[in-house]
Amino acid sequence: xxxxxxxxxxxVEFDLKDGTxxxxxxxxNFSLTAGQTLGIVGESGCGKSMTALAIMGLVPMPPGRVAxxxxxxxxxxxxxxxxxxxxxxxxxxxxxxxxxxxxxxxPVYTIGDQIGETVRLHQGLSxxxxxxxxxxxxxxxxxxxxxKRVDEYPHQLSGGMRQRVMIAMALACQPQVLIADEPTxxxxxxxxxxxxxxxxxxxxxxxxxxxxITHDMGAIAEMAQRxxxxxxxxxxxxxxxxxxxxxPKHPYTRGLIACVPHLEAKPSEERKVLTEIPGVVPSVAELxxxxxxxxxxxxxxxxxxxxxxPPEIIAAHDHKVACWMHVMAP
Amino acid sequence: xxxACDGAVMTDTENLLEVRDLKVHFPLPKTNPFASAPKVxxxxxxxxxxxxxxTFGLVGESGSGKTTTALAIMRLAPITDGSIxxxxxxxxxxxxxxLRQQRRHMQIIxxxxxxxxxxxxxxxxxVRAPLDQLDVGDEKIRDDRVAELFRLVxxxxxxxxxxxxxxxxGQRQRVGIARALATQPDLIVCDxxxxxLDVAIQAQILNLLRRLQxxxxxxxxxxxxxxxxxxxxxxxxxxxxxxxxxxxxxxLSLFGRPLHPYTNALLSAVPSADPALRxxxxxxxxxxxxxxxxxxxxxxxxxxxxxxAEDRCxxxxxxxxxxxxxxxxxxxxxxxxxxxxxxxxx
Ligand SMILES: Nc1ncnc2c1ncn2[C@@H]1O[C@H](COP(=O)(O)OP(=O)(O)OP(=O)(O)O)[C@@H](O)[C@H]1O
Ligand SMILES: Nc1ncnc2c1ncn2[C@@H]1O[C@H](COP(=O)(O)OP(=O)(O)OP(=O)(O)O)[C@@H](O)[C@H]1O
Ligand code: SF4
Ligand SMILES: [Mg+2]
Ligand SMILES: [Mg+2]
Numbered sequence: 001x002x003x004x005x006x007x008x009x010x011x012v013e014f015d016l017k018d019g020t021x022x023x024x025x026x027x028x029n030f031s032l033t034a035g036q037t038l039g040i041v042g043e044s045g046c047g048k049s050m051t052a053l054a055i056m057g058l059v060p061m062p063p064g065r066v067a068x069x070x071x072x073x074x075x076x077x078x079x080x081x082x083x084x085x086x087x088x089x090x091x092x093x094x095x096x097x098x099x100x101x102x103x104x105x106x107p108v109y110t111i112g113d114q115i116g117e118t119v120r121l122h123q124g125l126s127x128x129x130x131x132x133x134x135x136x137x138x139x140x141x142x143x144x145x146x147x148k149r150v151d152e153y154p155h156q157l158s159g160g161m162r163q164r165v166m167i168a169m170a171l172a173c174q175p176q177v178l179i180a181d182e183p184t185x186x187x188x189x190x191x192x193x194x195x196x197x198x199x200x201x202x203x204x205x206x207x208x209x210x211x212x213i214t215h216d217m218g219a220i221a222e223m224a225q226r227x228x229x230x231x232x233x234x235x236x237x238x239x240x241x242x243x244x245x246x247x248p249k250h251p252y253t254r255g256l257i258a259c260v261p262h263l264e265a266k267p268s269e270e271r272k273v274l275t276e277i278p279g280v281v282p283s284v285a286e287l288x289x290x291x292x293x294x295x296x297x298x299x300x301x302x303x304x305x306x307x308x309x310p311p312e313i314i315a316a317h318d319h320k321v322a323c324w325m326h327v328m329a330p
Numbered sequence: 331x332x333x334a335c336d337g338a339v340m341t342d343t344e345n346l347l348e349v350r351d352l353k354v355h356f357p358l359p360k361t362n363p364f365a366s367a368p369k370v371x372x373x374x375x376x377x378x379x380x381x382x383x384x385t386f387g388l389v390g391e392s393g394s395g396k397t398t399t400a401l402a403i404m405r406l407a408p409i410t411d412g413s414i415x416x417x418x419x420x421x422x423x424x425x426x427x428x429l430r431q432q433r434r435h436m437q438i439i440x441x442x443x444x445x446x447x448x449x450x451x452x453x454x455x456x457v458r459a460p461l462d463q464l465d466v467g468d469e470k471i472r473d474d475r476v477a478e479l480f481r482l483v484x485x486x487x488x489x490x491x492x493x494x495x496x497x498x499x500g501q502r503q504r505v506g507i508a509r510a511l512a513t514q515p516d517l518i519v520c521d522x523x524x525x526x527l528d529v530a531i532q533a534q535i536l537n538l539l540r541r542l543q544x545x546x547x548x549x550x551x552x553x554x555x556x557x558x559x560x561x562x563x564x565x566x567x568x569x570x571x572x573x574x575x576x577x578x579x580x581x582l583s584l585f586g587r588p589l590h591p592y593t594n595a596l597l598s599a600v601p602s603a604d605p606a607l608r609x610x611x612x613x614x615x616x617x618x619x620x621x622x623x624x625x626x627x628x629x630x631x632x633x634x635x636x637x638x639a640e641d642r643c644x645x646x647x648x649x650x651x652x653x654x655x656x657x658x659x660x661x662x663x664x665x666x667x668x669x670x671x672x673x674x675x676x
Pocket of ligand 5: 397
């Protein structure tokens with residue numbers, strides 16, 4: 001199948017106050033087809049949100065910039081497009097549910113105005129049609145009494161309802177690609193399950209592609225078909241979800257899966273000590289030295305790992321990993 | 331030097347903590363001069379015991395009263411009614427010096443390692459503060475204790491001189507744990523202790539908490555919304571919904587044989603990396619949000635979202651019933667011999 005969204009060799013840099021440049025995304029590649037969900041996982045600060053912002057064309061510039069790479073939507077190069085074209089794409093073709101719902105909903109407008117604004121701007125609907133569309137969208141995301149709720153303000157809604165409003169807004173223009181950045185972190189699991197069901201249902205109807213950003217492998221397993229694991233601004237592993245869970249190759253991915261106490265249906269009396277990934281993510285300054293970014297925390301690290309960046313190799317069918325352990329000896 | 335029970339009052343009771351019919355109601359401003367003032371029923375008749383050296387878990391929907399229960403036990407929230415016994419002593423009515431003395435037996439670790447540490451104090455001073463407040467030993471003893479605590483939580487001695495912002499999130503949580511251990515408490519309340527941390531760092535902190543428990547016989551009151559973490563850490567668990575305990579059991583029974591529809595919904599909702607769990611046929615879903623803790627519904631508090639609710643559920647409030655050794659549940663449809671609601675049993 002041809003790719004709907006293609007990210008190729010993407011690098012994002014920030015100018016720091018001390019005059020140095022920090023590369024927060026480094027040579028990132030992945031692609032996405034219609035109707036598919038891609039998960040992106042990794043520790044805080046590894047560049048998940050920045051990847052999303054780069055696709056949206058929202059990297060804060062300056063101090064940031066997309067330094068290199070290609071982002072193409074249905075074959076159209078987005079990085080080279082004009083700002084007005086990007087705005088058009090942002091409303092119509094690619095939309096995003098942001099990490100913090102409260103900061104992305106405007107407290108002084110009713111939710112109807114906010115959803116309506118999006119469709120008025122991008123689809124040229126009249127005020128009245130826009131309101132109707134807003135009610136429809138609220139109904140689609142199962143908000144009870146949508147005709148009433150449409151005139152309410154964000155603070156009058158529960159966290160779960162606000163998140164559903166965010167989704168309604170993101171979906172109002174039926175985007176081809178929906179980016180959901182930790183869409184449920186602040187919510188109860190019962191509400192999270194509702195939101196996930198809703199996303200799946202809407203995806204089935206519209207066959208949008210979804211990028212789900214999360215730190216929860218369980219959520220990935222539940223929602224995505226394919227997963228990219230990021231570490232310190234780089235992709236370290238990519239595979240189909242079931243393959244990744246049963247056969248992780250990168251020591252970081254293995255640690256990420258093993259360090260979590262997964263819920264078991266029939267727990268046993270015995271409780272093991274959890275696997276730890278020692279240390280913390282290195283600072284950007286420490287990363288400058290070359291070598292695998294995970295090497296300082298890696299139990300398997302060899303001399304080579306500290307000196308040379310491992311190339312991405314194909315370790316199994318449709319399974320890529322960047323780790324010296326998996327590179328065949330010459 | 332941190333030997334098991336210096337300072338602690340040893341009693342022969344097996345229970346460190348006994349909570350009976352605890353209520354915390356927050357009054358709201360009166361809107362109608364002729365009606366009684368509305369109130370938030372944050373904690374509404376909670377009872378449980380916690381055995382010495384074990385971990386008691388509180389789980390449940392956001393707003394169900396977990397933090398308020400813990401704060402009431404710490405005597406940091408106003409208690410409306412009920413009884414709390416720590417080491418056999420009633421602490422609900424304590425004030426002044428006796429309360430201050432009891433406080434050394436209880437400490438709390440907060441969720442947010444960023445805001446719970448004073449940014450202007452060095453880590454060493456932060457850990458030392460409770461010792462100063464409670465006049466523990468002399469200067470030398472306090473210095474030694476702080477050094478020992480840093481070692482215990484896996485921080486280096488020279489890190490005592492650093493300020494909170496110079497630590498990573500996981501290290502800050504270690505400082506918080508060292509501070510909580512300083513007075514050699516019997517009970518440590520852990521309110522979402524790892525929720526703000528990356529998964530890779532969570533494991534370090536959870537292992538540390540378990541190791542310290544084994545070493546010092548600590549008792550934890552552990553609050554988390556992550557059921558995998560709760561299953562890993564807790565020996566007994568109470569599930570809360572709108573201020574009440576709706577199910578209470580030991581770890582193996584609660585997770586192996588959950589009876590209450592809400593507990594089942596909660597466990598079903600956890601996204602799972604295990605395909606067997608994910609594709610289970612008996613996963614149940616609830617819709618909507620919980621009702622307001624101000625105007626409580628008659629009948630079962632879960633009835634508005636319960637997929638099995640019957641007329642009786644909406645009219646008559648179920649009692650918390652003991653249906654097997656150590657397993658209590660609050661649902662009309664669970665039978666006395668402990669069969670789950672018929673729809674769930676299938
Ligand atoms: N304005 C900025 N100047 C310099 N660096 C920045 C700026 N904004 C973000 N960064 C850096 O970019 C990196 C990637 O951040 P990003 O927000 O993408 O992380 P993330 O993976 O989404 O993390 P989280 O899980 O915490 O949301 C981080 O190391 C961050 O410090
Ligand atoms: N000081 C207060 N005044 C009024 N209401 C309060 C106060 N503190 C808590 N509440 C209310 O009491 C109820 C219980 O709150 P609590 O913080 O104990 O819930 P929780 O179970 O810890 O939730 P979460 O999982 O979100 O932390 C909520 O409805 C909350 O809004
Ligand atoms: S008492 Fe009724 S409404 Fe309440 S949980 Fe049981 S079945 Fe559901
Ligand atoms: Mg982010
Ligand atoms: Mg709480």
